[in-house]
Amino acid sequence: AQSVTQLGSHVSVSEGALVLLRCNYSSSVPPYLFWYVQYPNQGLQLLLKYTSAATLVKGINGFEAEFKKSETSFHLTKPSAHMSDAAEYFCAVSTGNQFYFGTGTSLTVIP
Amino acid sequence: DTGVSQNPRHKITKRGQNVTFRCDPISEHNRLYWYRQTLGQGPEFLTYFQNEAQLEKSRLLSDRFSAERPKGSFSTLEIQRTEQGDSAMYLCASSTRDRGPVGEQYFGPGTRLTVT
Numbered sequence: 005a006q007s008v009t010q011l012g013s014h015v016s017v018s019e020g021a022l023v024l025l026r027c028n029y030s031s032s033v034p035p036y037l038f039w040y041v042q043y044p045n046q047g048l049q050l051l052l053k054y055t056s057a058a059t060l061v062k063g064i065n066g067f068e069a070e071f072k073k074s075e076t077s078f079h080l081t082k083p084s085a086h087m088s089d090a091a092e093y094f095c096a097v098s099t100g101n102q103f104y105f106g107t108g109t110s111l112t113v114i115p
Numbered sequence: 116d117t118g119v120s121q122n123p124r125h126k127i128t129k130r131g132q133n134v135t136f137r138c139d140p141i142s143e144h145n146r147l148y149w150y151r152q153t154l155g156q157g158p159e160f161l162t163y164f165q166n167e168a169q170l171e172k173s174r175l176l177s178d179r180f181s182a183e184r185p186k187g188s189f190s191t192l193e194i195q196r197t198e199q200g201d202s203a204m205y206l207c208a209s210s211t212r213d214r215g216p217v218g219e220q221y222f223g224p225g226t227r228l229t230v231t
Contacts, residue, residue: 013155040222047119047206047222048158094157101171103148103220105157 006031006097010106018114023067023082025109027095030076037078038096038103039069048094054078065089085113117141119223121207127229128197135193136226140209147190148220149182150206151175158206164190197230204228 011026029035036055040048052063059071065088069080078095090113095106120139128134140147145166150158161180163171166187176182179197184190194201204227208220 008157038219045224047224048208048220049222050219053219096157101163101165102160102173103158104160105150107155108157 006035006099006102006104008095008097008104008106010093010095010109012109013107014110014112016112016114017085019087020084023080023085023089023111025080025093025095025111027069027078027080027106028076029078029095029097031097031099033099036098037069037071038098039063039067039078039080040094040096040105042092042094042108044091051080051093085111087113087115089113119207119209119221121205121223121226123226124224125227125229127231130197130199130230132197133193133195134197134228135191136205136207136228137189137191138207138209138223139189140207141211141221142188144209144211144221145187146210147184148208148210149190149192150208152204152206152225153202161192194228197228199230202228202230 007030009028038053039051042048052061054061054071062068067082092108094108122137147164149161152158162182164184179195182192204225206225207223210220
């Protein structure tokens with residue numbers, strides 16, 4: 005069975021500060037891992053995905069994530085937060101046809 | 116616009132009524148997914164189609180829920196005898212085989228259902 009845990013349902017950072025959103029997964033087989041962003045009243049948009057290639061994955065809008073098998077983690081980072089990064093972020097895991105999403109982390113960027 | 120579209124965007128219905136939602140995926144995508152999302156939660160998988168075949172259904176999908184994708188293009192999700200607990204955002208996503216078994220999912224804007 006697969007599952008995702010996102011630590012911290014709400015994260016606040018100052019504009020220009022480091023963004024770190026945590027995701028830990030559980031999977032009995034090598035997983036595919038994803039980060040999605042959801043802006044208010046919009047659909048989910050893919051930020052980045054890990055599919056067993058390089059462990060450091062770069063995505064859109066300056067975000068990146070590192071797959072750490074030993075820690076079963078796939079944390080999302082961005083060196084410098086922008087006001088436009090304020091949104092809900094979801095981590096997801098898949099090993100085939102089904103996707104399992106975390107409960108999300110709401111990111112607030114303080115000017 | 117060639118993204119995933121969903122109709123209607125909002126639906127208010129009375130308890131006990133039937134509702135049907137439609138999803139039009141990206142045209143070349145053979146995979147289609149339905150999810151339900153409630154406030155403060157991530158999307159929960161409901162069902163998955165590859166072309167016209169419904170290959171997986173979640174245990175969350177009670178007998179009151181049925182989904183179809185008759186020609187392998189658009190899909191419909193019907194909820195019969197709606198209950199207040201069905202109030203949620205219903206999301207549709209599509210994907211295609213992408214250098215491996217799991218392709219990127221493209222999500223539609225969702226249909227927000229309110230059952231009164």
